[in-house]
Amino acid sequence: MIRERILVIGASGQIGVELTLALRKIYGNNNVVASDLREENELLKGTGPYVSIDVMNKEMLHVQVIRQNITQIYLLAAILSATGEKNPNLAWHLNMQGLLNVLDIAREEKIYKVYWPSSIAVFGPTSPKQNCPQQTIIEPTTVYGISKYAGEFWCNYYHQRYHVDVRSIRYPGLISYKSAPGGGTTDYAVEIYHEALEEKKYTCFLREDTYLPMMYMPDAIRATIELMEAPAAQISIRTSYNVSAMSFSPKEISAAIKNYIPEFSISYEPDYRQSIADSWPQSIDDSVAGKDWSWKPEYDLDKMTKDMLENLRQQ
Ligand code: NAD
Numbered sequence: 001m002i003r004e005r006i007l008v009i010g011a012s013g014q015i016g017v018e019l020t021l022a023l024r025k026i027y028g029n030n031n032v033v034a035s036d037l038r039e040e041n042e043l044l045k046g047t048g049p050y051v052s053i054d055v056m057n058k059e060m061l062h063v064q065v066i067r068q069n070i071t072q073i074y075l076l077a078a079i080l081s082a083t084g085e086k087n088p089n090l091a092w093h094l095n096m097q098g099l100l101n102v103l104d105i106a107r108e109e110k111i112y113k114v115y116w117p118s119s120i121a122v123f124g125p126t127s128p129k130q131n132c133p134q135q136t137i138i139e140p141t142t143v144y145g146i147s148k149y150a151g152e153f154w155c156n157y158y159h160q161r162y163h164v165d166v167r168s169i170r171y172p173g174l175i176s177y178k179s180a181p182g183g184g185t186t187d188y189a190v191e192i193y194h195e196a197l198e199e200k201k202y203t204c205f206l207r208e209d210t211y212l213p214m215m216y217m218p219d220a221i222r223a224t225i226e227l228m229e230a231p232a233a234q235i236s237i238r239t240s241y242n243v244s245a246m247s248f249s250p251k252e253i254s255a256a257i258k259n260y261i262p263e264f265s266i267s268y269e270p271d272y273r274q275s276i277a278d279s280w281p282q283s284i285d286d287s288v289a290g291k292d293w294s295w296k297p298e299y300d301l302d303k304m305t306k307d308m309l310e311n312l313r314q315q
């Protein structure tokens with residue numbers, strides 16, 4: 001049996017913190033090396049090894065992969081949709097070169113498995129709005145979406161040509177209470193819970209009827225680990241899997257919060273993120289993930305709202 005040594009790149013981010021903690025529970029604290037460009041997140045401190053890595057510095061990354069005897073890499077460093085539109089060159093550069101650096105090192109060092117997330121942002125205005133299928137018209141209009149779609153095909157290429165076992169999920173908007181989101185269009189669905197508790201009101205940057213696919217972080221972490229633990233023979237998609245959990249609008253999440261905080265109120269001031277949201281599907285068909293590795297979500301809007309508010313109150 002292989003003794004796994006896992007490197008998480010971008011470990012101080014919204015997903016990275018929770019994924020690192022979850023992987024440490026499974027593989028042992030010392031076998032999961034957290035890394036990021038920014039400083040170690042408070043929640044990770046004291047729970048396992050941390051190294052400072054810039055994924056754009058291929059040499060430095062390569063040295064760490066060898067030095068730490070890494071067998072699996074989870075690459076989470078990226079620039080998300082809203083920040084990407086402010087700096088398209090930087091977003092393209094980091095999202096593409098970071099991935100190519102990791103895939104190249106994985107090929108050279110015979111890294112056993114690589115995980116790299118894609119996003120529902122690959123879909124564009126010409127994709128079906130409802131139950132958007134795994135394979136369909138994909139014409140993204142954001143730099144983030146373009147970089148994710150190109151990245152999916154690089155993953156497929158490295159798998160086919162070099163047999164790198166790289167696996168991927170197209171996450172919807174992720175909602176969590178442990179670490180803050182990092183510049184996405186779906187971030188409103190995290191901010192709203194904080195503001196509901198602190199201010200009892202929230203001004204949303206999307207229109208009230210903007211439906212988007214969303215997922216609670218425990219489901220996203222479980223999906224990631226279930227995909228990575230599935231036997232390779234079951235993985236039919238080497239670009240990236242659609243996964244789904246729930247879809248709601250700002251009006252609906254606000255109503256769900258009002259069930260617990262009756263005095264909560266919401267107002268709307270849509271900004272440049274509205275057109276990004278409008279270009280994405282409203283719901284996702286994840287039947288291929290269900291068939292291949294038995295994917296099934298656990299959280300709906302109400303269950304997530306209850307859990308978010310309980311945990312944020314305790315913080
Ligand atoms: P995030 O912005 O919260 O975290 C990214 C982390 O990468 C940050 O801690 C940042 O410091 C780090 N980073 C940036 N540049 C780096 C570099 N050059 N070298 C090393 N680290 C660097 O993002 P996230 O929400 O945790 O997303 C992680 C991945 O999941 C990304 O690929 C993102 O596109 C994807 N994703 C996220 C969501 C979501 O809703 N959070 C949805 C779909 C896909």
Ligand code: AKB
Pocket residue numbers: 080081082118119120121144171172173174183184185186187
């Ligand atoms: C974003 O809004 O950019 C992300 C995503 C859906 O990829 N949350």
